[in-house]
Amino acid sequence: MSPSLREKPRPPLGAAARVVEGAARAPGPALARDFPNGITGFVVTNEVPDAFGVHKLTLTADGHAFAALVVPRVESALVDVLGDSLARRITAADATVRATFGFREHPDDRYLDAETFAVVMPALFALPVERRDALLASALWFEEVYVPAAKIPELAAHLAVNAADYATALAAEDSGVVLYLNTHADRFMRELGAALRAGAIVTIDYGESAWGLVQCARRGDFPFRVYGEWQDYVPRPNDPYSAPGTQDMTADVNFTALANAGREAGLELLHFGPERDVTGADLRALLAEALHDNATAEFLGNPLFKVLVLGKRCASPLAGPWLTPLPLASREQDVPKSRRPLVARLRDTLAGKVADR
Numbered sequence: 001m002s003p004s005l006r007e008k009p010r011p012p013l014g015a016a017a018r019v020v021e022g023a024a025r026a027p028g029p030a031l032a033r034d035f036p037n038g039i040t041g042f043v044v045t046n047e048v049p050d051a052f053g054v055h056k057l058t059l060t061a062d063g064h065a066f067a068a069l070v071v072p073r074v075e076s077a078l079v080d081v082l083g084d085s086l087a088r089r090i091t092a093a094d095a096t097v098r099a100t101f102g103f104r105e106h107p108d109d110r111y112l113d114a115e116t117f118a119v120v121m122p123a124l125f126a127l128p129v130e131r132r133d134a135l136l137a138s139a140l141w142f143e144e145v146y147v148p149a150a151k152i153p154e155l156a157a158h159l160a161v162n163a164a165d166y167a168t169a170l171a172a173e174d175s176g177v178v179l180y181l182n183t184h185a186d187r188f189m190r191e192l193g194a195a196l197r198a199g200a201i202v203t204i205d206y207g208e209s210a211w212g213l214v215q216c217a218r219r220g221d222f223p224f225r226v227y228g229e230w231q232d233y234v235p236r237p238n239d240p241y242s243a244p245g246t247q248d249m250t251a252d253v254n255f256t257a258l259a260n261a262g263r264e265a266g267l268e269l270l271h272f273g274p275e276r277d278v279t280g281a282d283l284r285a286l287l288a289e290a291l292h293d294n295a296t297a298e299f300l301g302n303p304l305f306k307v308l309v310l311g312k313r314c315a316s317p318l319a320g321p322w323l324t325p326l327p328l329a330s331r332e333q334d335v336p337k338s339r340r341p342l343v344a345r346l347r348d349t350l351a352g353k354v355a356d357r
Contacts, residue, residue: 038197063349167346168330193265207253
């Protein structure tokens with residue numbers, strides 16, 4: 001978090017504001033350090049899970065899961081400006097990557113492994129800005145190589161826990177989908193839930209249930225978004241591989257998986273529904289009037305934004321006839337009867353009980 005963002009909560013909260021720093025992907029150690037007796041109360045997260053990195057996953061119609069590994073590739077124009085020492089390292093990495101994946105040699109391209117990429121990027125960003133940006137746009141590329149998801153431990157664990165929900169959603173139609181799975185959010189919720197002694201965790205973010213994400217993917221809705229002000233240098237809009245390090249990337253949250261991770265930490269579901277139920281029409285109108293901005297009211301009423309409340313030894317803090325709870329679990333009754341027999345096999349395949357092809 002930048003210093004300016006760190007200071008933002010202080011004015012409205014005053015002396016009550018306390019900054020606790022730690023690794024959001026694995027908050028357990030920081031929570032144990034700063035809350036040795038656990039947390040009693042309410043934890044509110046606003047657009048935290050959507051900011052974690054994701055795995056790009058292809059689920060086939062028969063339930064096999066393949067994850068994208070990303071291999072960086074640079075052109076000789078970039079290698080030439082980085083110096084002889086780094087050029088030799090790039091050449092060695094290129095030979096290793098080509099041997100691993102069976103890529104053919106090319107006189108103008110060099111592949112990088114993860115360690116070499118980590119060295120190349122700082123060297124690239126040390127160049128003059130205009131030269132750097134031009135090279136980012138024209139001489140650095142990425143290729144996706146797909147491997148069975150079971151070979152990636154955190155993905156295998158995620159699929160095992162959420163297999164029933166994905167399988168039910170997948171069975172609804174005879175087609176596969178591309179999903180973006182956020183395994184860091186799972187760990188975030190498990191460790192935050194473990195630190196909660198009593199109270200509730202309120203998660204505000206945009207996303208869907210597992211069922212909703214699968215059906216959105218089938219409709220062509222794009223759950224992965226890229227933001228940035230680099231139009232002069234980014235020839236491929238909404239491409240996460242354009243101008244790396246200069247763009248903000250987010251992905252819709254899988255609230256079903258987040259709730260399942262919370263259950264592993266002893267949390268129970270207290271509420272899941274649209275954010276507009278909680279903000280209320282009156283609040284949206286007041287904010288729009290105060291800010292002279294009707295877009296604010298529309299933003300707060302966006303149905304994509306949801307509120308998930310998980311608790312431990314706590315009654316739901318949200319109750320009332322104005323709430324419209326949404327289903328989190330995928331329901332077999334929503335699957336056409338003729339396809340329901342497929343659910344069990346799809347579940348077993350996703351959970352790793354049937355060998356990948």
